[in-house]
Amino acid sequence: MLDDIDRKLLGILSANARISLKELAAEAGLSSPSTAERLRKLDERGVITGYTVDVDPRMLGYTLQAIVRVRPLPGQLHIIERMIQEMPHCVECDKVTGDDCFVARILVRNMEELDGLLDGIAERAQTSTSLVKSTSVKRRLPALLP
Amino acid sequence: MLDDIDRKLLGILSANARISLKELAAEAGLSSPSTAERLRKLDERGVITGYTVDVDPRMLGYTLQAIVRVRPLPGQLHIIERMIQEMPHCVECDKVTGDDCFVARILVRNMEELDGLLDGIAERAQTSTSLVKSTSVKRRLPALLP
DNA sequence: CTCTTTGCTGGATGATATCGACCGGAAACT
DNA sequence: AGTTTCCGGTCGATATCATCCAGCAAAGAG
Structure with a gap:
């Protein structure tokens, strides 16, 4: 290929x-x-899907980064998905197998903001939040196979 | 700013x-x-940290994507971190708060490959794996505050 | 063996980036 | 207030780069 x-x-x-x-x-x-x-x-061929710029979130005022697993309550899945998509703080979100339906990466300025965001979906979903302490592997290409 | x-x-x-x-x-x-x-x-100023290319993993032969939470056993944290960093299938990994020390994004060609990777660290860490079914939010910039 | 296709090179041409000179407005001194 | 300085901007000339085209060589098909 x-x-x-x-x-x-x-x-x-x-x-x-x-x-x-x-x-x-x-x-x-x-x-x-x-x-x-x-x-x-x-x-x-679709191998390259685009060219983008990498930005340091802290330089934009986002001092806190969190990985949030979201488990929508019954019947709330689509609404939750749309809410996540429309949340500008969410910079990445995948729909995954398992109890946690979504795994989202969230940028916020402070704890209060994070708290506010999670409160906003608390009626429709359970969430588990992990704060990012550091980045062990910065986004990179995988091994390029023949 | x-x-x-x-x-x-x-x-x-x-x-x-x-x-x-x-x-x-x-x-x-x-x-x-x-x-x-x-x-x-x-x-x-460090606002822009680089310019990169976006590649479709499937076009590289990576048909499966997983988000793996890794909880190293006592005393194994540093070894595990290094093992993750040296794993070319890992395209992104953060050290986070909570029981799960690391959250990694892994690309593999098939289940066997994923199984092999997880087996490779099974002696030193517990893992929870979620397979990515679809991407709700493609990586994007957050709202750009003033 | 020849024909066709594919992917490469080099050079000409047109487009783009960069450099220097210059300008105007805002803030800081006098 | 007047003057100076600094910052961020424009414009035009020049150097650099991207693109187009013609031609070539190798690989595969007939």
């Missing part, structure tokens, strides 16, 4: 997506046009 | 970090040089 050069391109881009095409090509040992063509195809 | 234009720049970049400076400037209603200068400062 992916060859060595594709993997190399993804690796380089994951470290710096705003690198110039020329540099990217040089690091991958390719010419600019073929590099551009490979990127286009990776995009087209 | 951040003004309206900074927020706009972050918003645009979070949607497409490889946009040209010129387009970025146009969308933000600014000239290219001042846009470049603002990016430089956002970088310098």
Whole structure:
């Protein structure tokens, strides 16, 4: 599916997506046009789904990060899902197997704000909250298999 | 801290970090040089920590995604943390409060692979695994406060 | 063996980033 | 108030980069 050069391109881009095409090509040992063509195809095939910026939440005033497991009460699942989606503090949420239906990552400025958010859904769901103390593994690509 | 234009720049970049400076400037209603200068400062201040590529794990052969809570046995915390960090399947891991010390996001090709990974740490930690069925909220920026 | 397809390169051209000079407004001194 | 300084901005020239095109080589199909 992916060859060595594709993997190399993804690796380089994951470290710096705003690198110039020329540099990217040089690091991958390719010419600019073929590099551009490979990127286009990776995009087209859906391997690359986008390019984004990483921002330090603390620099935005979000000093607290929590991982919240949400177990909606019977009949409340869809409402809860929509509430989570519309909550701007939620920066990531997955629907998972098991008793906890959702696992969400929440950013807040302080405890009061977190408390307020959880209160807002308390009537429709049980929640288990873990505060993030530190990040052991910063988001990264998995091993790129052949 | 951040003004309206900074927020706009972050918003645009979070949607497409490889946009040209010129387009970025146009969308933000600014000239290219001042846009470049603002990016430089956002970088310098640590607001922007990097630019990355988003990749579809399924396109890399990772058909299964799991969120694993890890509770190391007494005395095993550091070893477990290192083992997680060195596990290429782990694409994200936070150290959290509560009984579960770590919450990790794991990518695997199939159940056997997941089983193998969990077996690998079973002697040193208890784990609770939730398989990701779907993504309710794709990773995004939180509300950008003034 | 030839034809076709695919993926690459190099060079020309058009687009973009960057640099320097300059400008105006706000805050800080005198 | 007047002056100075600083900050953030624009504009235009130049250097750098992305893209287009023609041509080539290797691999697979007929």
